[in-house]
Amino acid sequence: MANDFSNYVTNEQFIQRARQNLAQGPWDYLAGASESETTQRRNRLAFDKIAFRPRVLVDVTEVDPSTTFIGQDIRIPVLLAPIGSLQTFNPGGGAEVSEAAGNFGTMHVLSSVTLPSLEETMAASDFAKSYQLYVHGDWDWTKDMIARVKSAGYKGFCITVDTANYSRRERPLLSGWNPRSRRDMGGYNWASAVTWDTVDKIKAEAGLPFMLKGIATAEDAAIAIEHGVDVIWISNHGGRQLDHGQGTMEMLPEIAEVVDGKAQIVLDGGVQRGSDVLKAISMGATAVAIGKMQGWALAAGGGAGVYRMLEILEEEMKVAMGLMGVTSIKQLNSDYVCGADLVTMPHEMSSWVNKPVDRIL
Numbered sequence: 001m002a003n004d005f006s007n008y009v010t011n012e013q014f015i016q017r018a019r020q021n022l023a024q025g026p027w028d029y030l031a032g033a034s035e036s037e038t039t040q041r042r043n044r045l046a047f048d049k050i051a052f053r054p055r056v057l058v059d060v061t062e063v064d065p066s067t068t069f070i071g072q073d074i075r076i077p078v079l080l081a082p083i084g085s086l087q088t089f090n091p092g093g094g095a096e097v098s099e100a101a102g103n104f105g106t107m108h109v110l111s112s113v114t115l116p117s118l119e120e121t122m123a124a125s126d127f128a129k130s131y132q133l134y135v136h137g138d139w140d141w142t143k144d145m146i147a148r149v150k151s152a153g154y155k156g157f158c159i160t161v162d163t164a165n166y167s168r169r170e171r172p173l174l175s176g177w178n179p180r181s182r183r184d185m186g187g188y189n190w191a192s193a194v195t196w197d198t199v200d201k202i203k204a205e206a207g208l209p210f211m212l213k214g215i216a217t218a219e220d221a222a223i224a225i226e227h228g229v230d231v232i233w234i235s236n237h238g239g240r241q242l243d244h245g246q247g248t249m250e251m252l253p254e255i256a257e258v259v260d261g262k263a264q265i266v267l268d269g270g271v272q273r274g275s276d277v278l279k280a281i282s283m284g285a286t287a288v289a290i291g292k293m294q295g296w297a298l299a300a301g302g303g304a305g306v307y308r309m310l311e312i313l314e315e316e317m318k319v320a321m322g323l324m325g326v327t328s329i330k331q332l333n334s335d336y337v338c339g340a341d342l343v344t345m346p347h348e349m350s351s352w353v354n355k356p357v358d359r360i361l
Contacts, residue, residue, distance in 0.1 A: 005305055029085075032169055040270075042250070045342075065321065077285075077287035078277055079288070081268050133158070134160055135191055156231070158213050164192045200227060211233050213233035216234065221255045234266065238269050268289040268290065274316025279337055
């Protein structure tokens with residue numbers, strides 16, 4: 001890695017550098033969401049409305065933030081979420097992210113609409129990876145994709161289920177820019193036809209720990225459990241699909257209650273700090289996944305940026321765990337959190353002191 005970014009002390013620095021490095025179109029694609037961006041803001045709002053209930057006089061000399069996800073040990077409960085067109089932010093694309101995640105010790109979930117190929121990305125590191133598929137073809141096409149994923153050695157298989165239609169993302173619409181994944185993407189007629197029967201067929205064919213990404217209600221979580229889904233992935237696509245939805249942390253309690261330990265739970269949407277990770281785990285998530293933070297770090301510094309960004313998240317987690325009086329992720333539960341009033345009106349970047357400007361003046 002050309003630069004280890006060890007002089008970066010907060011993840012806000014990566015966001016500021018990313019804004020300097022990215023042209024307006026890619027920035028709009030990464031930073032924006034659909035229509036009024038209300039859902040995106042609610043993702044952040046949901047975290048800001050939760051406070052900690054710390055315990056004191058506990059020996060926290062040693063703090064361990066590691067956990068296990070789909071049978072794989074990971075250094076922190078933070079996955080690298082599937083992002084389309086990672087090569088837009090750095091030429092190394094998915095391979096660059098996977099190498100950084102593997103070197104750090106956590107799992108990258110590779111998007112089916114990013115470059116390089118799933119085989120090239122798998123070769124970037126020996127660490128366990130999972131694969132996310134958008135269903136954009138017939139059953140023969142889907143079976144071929146599954147065969148490639150299994151042959152390459154991925155440890156988990158995920159399908160995204162909140163993209164029956166592509167949303168109206170107005171920042172890119174106004175700037176007239178679309179990522180390659182969108183320009184090349186056909187097959188939304190296939191995505192629109194995905195049902196629980198499709199899920200059953202794909203799960204049986206894959207034969208790997210199976211994740212459904214895009215669950216937003218207890219009702220669908222319950223159905224997913226009935227269909228033997230291994231990972232309930234709570235997501236609203238970072239606010240990039242249906243606008244005026246709940247924040248994902250608002251969805252978590254009812255979904256965790258229904259899941260009741262029958263599956264693992266991943267949550268994404270608005271996760272920007274180590275304290276966010278601990279809030280999600282306390283309320284029932286197994287792990288979180290980061291999208292925007294991953295993209296900003298990649299745009300700022302390639303794989304070295306992603307690695308350092310994860311280090312900073314880990315540092316934030318360890319500090320917060322010590323101050324909360326816990327030494328292990330397993331100790332976290334709802335006793336450590338409570339509702340709280342808002343200090344300020346939040347926005348999509350409210351966990352940072354200085355929100356990066358949308359345009360460079």
